[in-house]
Amino acid sequence: MSNQTIHYDYIIIGAGAAGLMLAKAMSQDSFFDNSSILLLDKDSKTTNDRTWCFWEKGKGPFDHLVSKEWKHIHFSGKGFSKDYKIAPFTYKMVKGLDFYEDALNYISTKNNIRFKVEEVLSIEDKNEFAFITTSKQTYSSKRVFNSMFSYDRANQQTTYPVLQQHFLGWKIRTDQAVFDKDKATYMDFSVPQKGNTRFMYMLPFSSNEALVEYTLFSKDLLSEAEYKDALQTYISEDLQIKNFEIVDTEYGSIPMTCYPFSKNNSRHIYHIGTAGGWAKPSTGYAFMSTARKIPKLIHHLKTDKSLNILKFKNRFWYYDLILLDVLAKNNSQGHSIFTSIFRKRSPQLLFNFLDENTSLKEELYFIWSCPKWLFTKYLAKRLGITKKS
Incomplete structure (x- = not known):
């Protein structure tokens, strides 16, 4: 050197x-x-060590790099399942x-x-x-x-909870046409929760090729075998795909903390x-x-x-904080929170809210779709901390 x-x-x-x-x-x-x-x-x-996905209205600065896009998404929760048109948004993927x-x-x-x-x-x-x-x-x-x-x-x-969004994804290829290439599965909570927030995420690239990803919002990672077993079970039993080839894998962990x-x-x-x-x-x-x-x-x-x-903190930071407080102490309730949101509100409102592009009135309307007792409890705790300080 x-x-x-x-x-x-x-x-x-x-x-x-x-x-x-x-x-x-x-x-x-x-x-x-x-x-x-x-x-x-x-x-x-x-x-190609990763892919990035995002939603966007109309054309954007990365369109020349977008390899696949979807105009429909699917959500499945306990006792609730629905397909959505997401116009004027499009869900896009960049390799x-x-x-x-x-x-x-x-x-x-x-x-x-x-x-x-x-x-x-x-x-x-x-x-x-x-x-x-x-x-x-x-x-x-x-x-x-x-x-x-x-x-x-x-x-x-210990002031702010630290969770992880961790996942293992398989890009699989089948010998038959089994996927709806125009519809991405945003969240499928039909998988066993095991005390956590666990769901499947699926991006179909064609009728016989898709990325199937086992995702958790939780504090701790799993063993490699647990991710693989969950994927194998979901593909063979839930999707009823008996013969498939694993073309590529994608593993990662993203911090979820304020x-x-x-x-x-x-x-x-x-x-x-x-x-x-x-x-x-x-x-x-x-x-x-x-x-x-x-x-x-x-x-x-x-x-x-x-x-x-130069700082980027705004009121949406506080919304994120309350959700993470809830998930940190009640990780098994993630499926009920997201099911309640998708049951009561449109994905367009969700995307605008996550883009921090909503009015205060819209934000209150969106938040009101969540289980009220959980969020009120942790909001009160945070307000209590503020008063003591």
Whole structure:
């Protein structure tokens, strides 16, 4: 490793959704043309290691990358099952590899931006600069954007519950036409709950190919065998598919917490993406949430003000907090909460609410669809904490 420290005006750690969206946004803005920008990741981003899904009205900035979209969704809960048309929304999917290639190809046309495949070993904020040590080099910058996520600090506190959205998905191919390719299964709670919030999520790509995913909202992960057994049972018994081939697998864990990750920011280091708490705490959806925050971050950088004053907390944070309080203490009630929402309210209202694009009147109407005794109880507890402080 070289002993020389190389300086950049901006350093972005992590070439995932947040890091690449930020790097591409900076490369498209002439304000940064004379700035040196470094993008670091331990991976070359040449494999399809994930997919991102999101809902959107009409056309959007990622349409050229969308590999599949659905105009209908299905929900199943205890004693309730329904198909929905979601217009004017469309549920869209972007493959990770397509996103990586698009962003990196664009960035490569800019002489002031470098992408280096190096593992970051340490990040330190010292006086005038932050220093990043990798497996090959040490770098310095006054503005570092870190998307490396860790549960450590969130798990060291008890003020905010910390759950995970964890899942194992199989992309399967059958020898017969069994899937409705125009309808995504948003949540299917027909699977045994076992004291948790557990459901199946399914994205059909064609009549004989689909991603089937076993998903939990809970504190602890399962053994690999438990995920696999649940998938095997659901596919063979619930979907009545006896012969299928597993084409690909997708495993992941997304934090569900209102812990203020902004506390981890320092004078020269600003956390972005999941590491910055940009994933929607109540759902784990992060792609479009990140896309909406990047322009605000770019605007803030042009003001030359301290990064620490840029925060994204709003009233929806409090709604998420109450839901997570409920799920943390009553994890087996998740199916009844979501069934009540889908039974009483439209998916269009749900999507607008999760997009934080509703009025206070609409929000109260939406929240009123949830089991009232549960949410009133935990709202009262939070108000009690506020009064004591």
